[in-house]
Ligand code: C2O
């Protein structure tokens with residue numbers, strides 16, 4: 001059984017032996033032998049717009065023959081894909097059958113905050129949470145995942161996450177591939193750390209808090225190096241980077257294009273053809289891939305182009321790079337004759353008026369991280385690392401550590417997350433420009449309750465595939481976001497904004513806003 005206490009202790013002792021002091025080889029099962037698992041599809045409308053999920057423990061063999069303890073929704077790992085119609089009121093019941101508090105957050109949804117499942121909400125073990133979700137937004141791929149106060153990273157890591165397909169008829173109108181599990185495949189991409197025995201390790205220690213939990217193995221829908229049989233035609237892939245911290249730099253081994261048709265909040269104005277696609281934690285992209293040549297192709301990732309500074313020092317910047325999964329087009333199943341549409345939906349120009357309120361959000365990491373080390377040491381969690389001589393010298397031994405400051409030190413605008421403090425009050429139905437900046441590493445910045453537009457990244461216009469609706473943006477230096485606040489949030493249930501490196505979020509790189 002997974003318990004909060006056990007996983008942290010076990011992870012803490014194992015990390016020192018594996019991640020920090022020698023790169024493990026990772027779990028290496030047979031390459032492309034496991035058929036791609038496809039999460040079951042729940043069509044909300046077909047069951048009266050009433051759905052039920054059970055947060056549960058289970059056992060799942062990521063590595064063949066090596067089942068490990070996991071969390072999942074209504075299954076041992078991950079959760080069903082839920083299809084919802086825009087305009088529907090979907091009645092959701094979530095039963096908590098794990099041994100600690102949890103809550104389910106509807107990431108990417110435009111719904112009032114008291115239904116959004118943030119850390120002010122919780123489901124105690126044995127209890128059931130019920131809300132009606134008023135689904136009212138353009139067609140997109142959203143997702144759901146745990147968001148309990150200070151335990152989000154661990155719960156996601158052990159398996160809780162699922163996709164939501166919000167539909168409004170535009171995919172059908174555009175005749176996009178839409179047969180779930182056949183030519184419309186959900187791909188939940190995650191990295192995980194396996195030790196030599198195939199055990200799944202959550203490396204919870206101060207290093208992980210700084211760089212986020214990173215693995216040596218990429219899994220797709222819970223499988224290592226799977227193979228998908230697809231029709232020899234146009235196939236739609238719904239990509240979610242469900243990793244706790246790692247950015248993926250995707251591309252095919254044969255250089256075939258990825259035609260990006262949608263980002264977090266819906267379709268782009270028109271498809272964008274790319275050969276490499278960077279996807280940060282919690283971002284979604286939908287892509288079309290043409291397999292009509294009938295030739296197999298391997299989806300790969302390069303090393304994280306934004307490794308954490310600690311990772312570079314440790315030579316770990318290149319973890320889990322390489323093949324992700326393979327696609328085997330079935331020449332006997334050519335699939336419908338389809339072309340990639342030249343335009344998708346109307347995308348209004350993102351042109352802010354000059355008088356919009358501007359706010360600044362500085363994501364504090366490096367200074368904070370050093371403070372974090374001090375704070376964690378005060379709580380006695382440094383044992384393994386100290387014993388290994390990690391702290392012996394170099395920059396870590398210097399006087400910049402802010403020892404004993406307490407807390408993690410990771411924060412926003414110099415403050416660590418506080419449930420009792422409202423950081424920002426915005427006016428309902430107003431537009432604002434949020435200027436977000438990072439310090440020493442790139443952070444995927446996410447805002448609840450909105451889909452925004454990126455005005456600039458590092459001072460330049462965003463590339464075309466980042467010009468549509470977004471709820472998460474990877475900020476390496478700076479970003480300007482144009483945000484329209486349409487959902488109410490009262491003090492008892494504020495909306496969150498945070499870094500989606502889940503260990504940063506859990507450690508305090510999060511703030512909250514009300515909207516009325
Ligand atoms: Cu997906 Cu507050 O997060």
Ligand code: CU
Pocket residue numbers: 105106107108446447448449
């Ligand atoms: Cu969210």
Ligand code: CU
Pocket residue numbers: 442443444499500501504505509
């Ligand atoms: Cu971060």
